[in-house]
Amino acid sequence: MSSASSTLIATVGILALQGAFAEHQTILQRLSIKRRVIVVLVRTAEDLAKCDALIIPGGESTTMAILARSAGLLEPLREFLRTKVVWGTCAGAILLSTSVENAKKGGQELLGGISVKIARNGWGSQVESFEAALEVEGLRDSSRPYTGVFIRAPVVLELTPSPLDPPIEIIARLSPQCLPRSHDLPQADIAAGSDPRTIVALRQGHHLLTTFHPELTDDNRFHEYFIQQCVLPSLA
Numbered sequence: 001m002s003s004a005s006s007t008l009i010a011t012v013g014i015l016a017l018q019g020a021f022a023e024h025q026t027i028l029q030r031l032s033i034k035r036r037v038i039v040v041l042v043r044t045a046e047d048l049a050k051c052d053a054l055i056i057p058g059g060e061s062t063t064m065a066i067l068a069r070s071a072g073l074l075e076p077l078r079e080f081l082r083t084k085v086v087w088g089t090c091a092g093a094i095l096l097s098t099s100v101e102n103a104k105k106g107g108q109e110l111l112g113g114i115s116v117k118i119a120r121n122g123w124g125s126q127v128e129s130f131e132a133a134l135e136v137e138g139l140r141d142s143s144r145p146y147t148g149v150f151i152r153a154p155v156v157l158e159l160t161p162s163p164l165d166p167p168i169e170i171i172a173r174l175s176p177q178c179l180p181r182s183h184d185l186p187q188a189d190i191a192a193g194s195d196p197r198t199i200v201a202l203r204q205g206h207h208l209l210t211t212f213h214p215e216l217t218d219d220n221r222f223h224e225y226f227i228q229q230c231v232l233p234s235l236a
Helices: 021-029 045-049 061-070 074-083 091-096 187-192 221-235
Strands: 009-015 036-042 053-056 085-089 097-101 114-119 130-134 146-150 155-159 168-173 199-204 207-210
Touching (some): 009 021, 021 036, 021 221, 045 074, 053 091, 053 221, 061 074, 085 091, 085 221, 091 097, 091 114, 114 168, 155 199
Parallel strands (some): 009 036, 085 207
Antiparallel strands (some): 114 155, 199 207
8 A cells, every 4th residue: 555645754666677776776765855765676566556656777678578567567557657656767768658769679568658759779889878967957956967877878759748648848958068979969959959869857747757877876866856856746
């Protein structure tokens, strides 16, 4: 049973089938905020039922989906997404998208929940991983750049909301000087903020998507943002 909103407890699950779930757990457990956060590693539908919110970590999205199906979690996850807060990072961002390019042979099962089209490994292979200083609206001390870690990161290709979908709020973009040299995006589109491929963090309704790995830094501000701006308002 989920924590009641009248308590001082927020129960946050982390999908723990594959990927960087332990790193998310470490950061959540060291947050210093007024409301106590209980962390649940989610491997079964019973684990998921305890949660007020969920993080889907970075890792390998195809493998994660296969393991979720084997664990009987795909449909419970889709149902959870309809009413609860979910944050997808990197592979998690792929799973939250409504369509994907560059899927492995055999296709890619998705959870949906965020109206975007996304490309796997959009900036290239492991050797083309990079870090970028990001300006993130809404973070504590937002004038201080946040280091985004991009490892085989997906790329947002298109925003695809229907008229009935919640609006999409862009939280962070890659600046021109931070773009990988192997990708020469149109400078006019970058300057105008109209190229979706520069989007690296966004919100839609209850959900948060980041194409990078906030769990792989010592900076806990993004996890703090998730709890303060996404999870707690949903419990009010």
